[in-house]
Amino acid sequence: MGRKSKVQKALEDASKKITRFFDTQTQQVFRKTELYRLFKAQDKTWGLPSSMLARELFSKLPLTLPEMKAKEFHFYGNDTMLYLWGKPSVYEVAMTLDPQAYLSHYSALFLNDLTDQIPKIIYLNHEQKQKALGDALLETEIPQEQIDDAFSRPQRISKNIVEYDQNSSLCLLNGMGDGKVGIVVRQVPPKLTVRVSDLERTLLDCAVSPYYAGGVFQVRDAFTRAAERLSVNKLIAYLRKMKYRYPFHQVIGFYLEASGAYKDKQLALLDAFPRKRKFYLMHGIEKAKFSERWQLYYPEGL
Numbered sequence: 001m002g003r004k005s006k007v008q009k010a011l012e013d014a015s016k017k018i019t020r021f022f023d024t025q026t027q028q029v030f031r032k033t034e035l036y037r038l039f040k041a042q043d044k045t046w047g048l049p050s051s052m053l054a055r056e057l058f059s060k061l062p063l064t065l066p067e068m069k070a071k072e073f074h075f076y077g078n079d080t081m082l083y084l085w086g087k088p089s090v091y092e093v094a095m096t097l098d099p100q101a102y103l104s105h106y107s108a109l110f111l112n113d114l115t116d117q118i119p120k121i122i123y124l125n126h127e128q129k130q131k132a133l134g135d136a137l138l139e140t141e142i143p144q145e146q147i148d149d150a151f152s153r154p155q156r157i158s159k160n161i162v163e164y165d166q167n168s169s170l171c172l173l174n175g176m177g178d179g180k181v182g183i184v185v186r187q188v189p190p191k192l193t194v195r196v197s198d199l200e201r202t203l204l205d206c207a208v209s210p211y212y213a214g215g216v217f218q219v220r221d222a223f224t225r226a227a228e229r230l231s232v233n234k235l236i237a238y239l240r241k242m243k244y245r246y247p248f249h250q251v252i253g254f255y256l257e258a259s260g261a262y263k264d265k266q267l268a269l270l271d272a273f274p275r276k277r278k279f280y281l282m283h284g285i286e287k288a289k290f291s292e293r294w295q296l297y298y299p300e301g302l
Contacts, residue, residue: 028088105212227261
């Protein structure tokens with residue numbers, strides 16, 4: 001056996017102190033540079049060499065601190081190494097993976113108490129840069145034939161998914177740039193701060209992309225459960241800010257009515273929108289029914 005390096009010996013001597021330190025921290029997930037700065041800040045307290053280089057530290061950590069696991073996440077075009085202390089929450093991992101992203105869709109349904117189902121896939125939405133659409137383009141109506149063709153096919157689904165553990169995976173979505181409308185900071189147990197879409201934004205996202213929310217029946221149930229808390233006016237304000245070219249106001253109106261939990265005056269707010277095109281609740285409907293009120297095709301049984 002070769003001689004132990006100065007760094008390895010120092011880490012071994014201080015392992016109990018280091019373990020106590022990390023055991024008392026609320027943060028359990030670290031990026032490499034962040035973790036190195038933390039060790040450097042504690043080098044005198046832990047008796048570590050002041051000349052310790054990053055490569056020396058990270059080559060010796062597995063030998064001296066088995067509780068600190070290195071895990072690499074391979075997303076398309078973005079490989080990220082994280083260091084995990086103990087068994088951190090998948091939500092903390094998500095927030096550390098992309099400091100600009102936020103939890104959305106089914107993850108947000110759960111965090112907004114709109115479902116009792118614990119998500120197996122954590123959806124992390126990274127907004128792309130906002131693209132300025134000219135007024136002429138926004139006001140151009142999409143031909144009915146183009147809508148029919150687009151929604152006759154299955155929805156394009158992100159395959160940018162990596163496994164975290166046996167119970168959960170992470171899916172990175174690249175959402176449209178919208179200035180993070182309705183994105184809030186919230187605390188979830190245990191004392192973890194996350195970025196997540198609020199109730200209105202969550203319902204809007206799920207109505208637009210029901211696949212990532214467990215399907216249209218799950219979305220309908222979420223609208224039902226949200227009835228006492230949902231501000232329809234705020235949801236409509238978000239809808240206007242998002243500037244969708246498809247008529248998703250027809251989808252929102254349909255869900256409000258289908259839930260059976262909203263008043264006529266709330267439905268009237270969506271009735272005020274024009275309905276110039278027939279639209280679809282989801283892609284690839286096999287057995288469709290049609291709502292005259294909302295000019296919307298929806299699956300049989302809903």
